[in-house]
Amino acid sequence: MPPKAAKGEYIETVHPTPAKQFQAPAPSPEGPNDTGNKISRRSQIHGTQHIILGGKTVIQAEAVIRGDLYRLPSTAASTDPSNPPPQSNAPSVAITVGRYSYISKSAILRPPSRLHRGVHSFYPLKIGDHVFVGESAVIEAASLGNHVHVGAGATVGSMAIIKDFAVVLDGAVVPPGMVVPSWCVVGGRPARIVGEVGEGYGVEGAEGGMARERYRVVGRP
């Protein structure tokens, strides 16, 4: 059980018992769910069986995570036989979040969707390790790499790909389908590449490497 039992703001998943609501019922593709996630009781998480948290993930209050928007395997199979469906195994995963990633207050994670040959279908949203998603940001990307920083109020459009060590500035709107290369800083509406982060970005404890510290302070008095 979590140390701060009943009244704590955060549900902390503990080893080895499956955490209450955030465990995929069937074993997830990545093996047993990792633990130490801190999930605010005031967050709204839908479709928990389609969400994989990598462990030590923080989900803050009022964050919305739409695991219920997973890809329907039947539709996928019937409508596009040419395209290999991304998940043929297990229950389809809608959202994957890596270790030490931090979903701030009021952020929204929503799997990307696309109208493909007249069929609207969802695709998985993959979030890497050490990712920071700022307050009330909306993420609809296909993937966020490791050490990605998404600023407060930013929007990442459908099927966008943010590579490792990229920074999305506060309030930026990354247009759908955009690819942000590694080490780049994007900002503006629509987002453009406005600069690059330094080579030391992501070093533990420095800018971009604060994920562990962020995780640590969550839920402490």
Added chain:
Amino acid sequence: MSRPFPYTYISCPCADTPVLDPARKRRSRESPQKPPPERDTEANEGQDDAKQPANKDDEEDEEDEEQTFDPRSPRSNFSLYPPEQLLYCEDCHQIKCPRCITEEIVSWYCPNCLFETPSSMVRSDGGRCGRNCFNCPVCTAPLAVSTIENVTGNGNGQGPWVLSCGYCLWTTLDIGIKFDKPTNIRSQLQKMTDSTTGPAFDARSRQGSRAFGDLKSPLSNFASVDEQANPSERDAEQSTSKEDQTPTPHLGAEARFAALKNFYRTQISETSNSPSDSLGSEFGFSSPGALNRLMSLYASSSRLSGLYGGTKKPKSKPPVMREALTATEGLRIASGDADSALVERIASPDCGWDGVASLIQRTEQSPDVRFVDELLPLPVLLRTKRAKRCKSCKHILVKPETKPQSTRFRIRLIALSYIPLPTLRPLAQPSATSVSGLAPTPDLNALTPLRPYHVLLTLKNHMFDPVRITLATPSVTPGIVATKVTVLCPQFEIGANSDVWDEALQNATAPLSDRITGMRGGEKVPEAGKVWEKGRNWTTVVLEVVPGTLPGSQAEDGQEGDSDIAATFQKDEDVLEIPVFVHMEWDAEAQLEQQNVGKASKPDDLVARELAYWMVLGVGRIQASL
């Protein structure tokens, strides 16, 4: 400043070794700078006998000379960098900022498809992606290739295809362009826009091809080393665009551009009068000969002759180049009513404001483009991966892997591996009423004047040697708002970054205890001369900060506030930034070359090293009133 409080910046010492100009000398009283490097040698000499007094002297010297770093000085803007942006040259033993490095291109890649473009192709592609990557000419968002055939069935990849913007919903249909295949869009587009005879897009295509010529030349300027005709291309190109503003139906832009280029080349070779005049040679306009020629043209006029080689008599007048005269030479004659036609179109109700391309949109397009429906999709500009070298010793500091997708480096000498990483954290207010051990941390965006705050400065060592640190700060911060700062423990040691496994273990345990003690601030009281906390490779010390009062605030009672000071109060003057001088010493293993190293070389192959730099701690913003 751009970062949220608290932040730390490190000043690169390169800002202090420029050529002194007299103007700066005069100003140096009011905006003191970091002393030039002689103070380092001073410290080196002192090292022999006793370290502590030497350092003391150092600090005192500094204060006497009033040469503390001023974060508000206009020059400081150029030397302050966040720690992660700094590099370190192992040969110069110095911090290197983006201003004291040179860059060289390792590879070119398209930021959209992340494919590498071979450098031989970069110029021919105009520095832009040659595949299917386009940016929206209206809003710059990337364009997606999509079919307009509304097939719901199993129609397998049927065209026609368009480029569409997911942000502003612009599509190439707006300019009447469709593609037959979803691949190789750029060459398709180029063909479409180059064919001047095409009846469908007559006006458009002409400009389109021009647009591609325009896209190409300013970019290929940056392309690579092997540029020869390129500057001349550019010049010729500029003159074209100035010369003729209206389209002629005869030549496409590419062809006209080639014609003009040819024409000017022959002109140059015809008019170069001396063999030494290298204008006609392949070096073209950018050669020193060209400059010579221009200068001699001007020097013959009276005013400049005194300036440039006034002693020499001007030689015979060089023959004058003529300009292009016929359409085959690339001339395009503006038709007289072109402007009025433009105006008419702008004024017509079906164009309106929305139909006119904005200035920003036009900068990326051909100069003829005036209207939104003439905008062409822009191939995505390539980006580069760059290696970085020290400017003074040319040693390579950063070398990324060439593959665009890789985030790894072959060489990466970042400053953070050498200088301690500073982090700043406010300590829970000691005077706060203890609400069950939950002392409130002060709001850094509203610091109360004249109230002591304690700030924890943690320095984390990433080197494999223990480091001795001396911190020094002016007792009163520079600027209008005089904040008193005391480093409670200015001298301390930081342990070595000994083992990765240690670190892993440490990460689990140490910061926890750190946190506990930090939070129960009531139990632990900052003491002068004692470090606050110490870990394996980090040490935390306490800074006591008493924010000064802002001029014009209520607390202004004679001590600081002059009315004229209040008048000079500028933006962000209330930001509390503390300059801290960091002097670090450590014993490194001797390397082969140690000429730059401190003179006191110790036995058993240890060399005393030292490094000194300024850093700036952004603590917070001072409240206007008490």
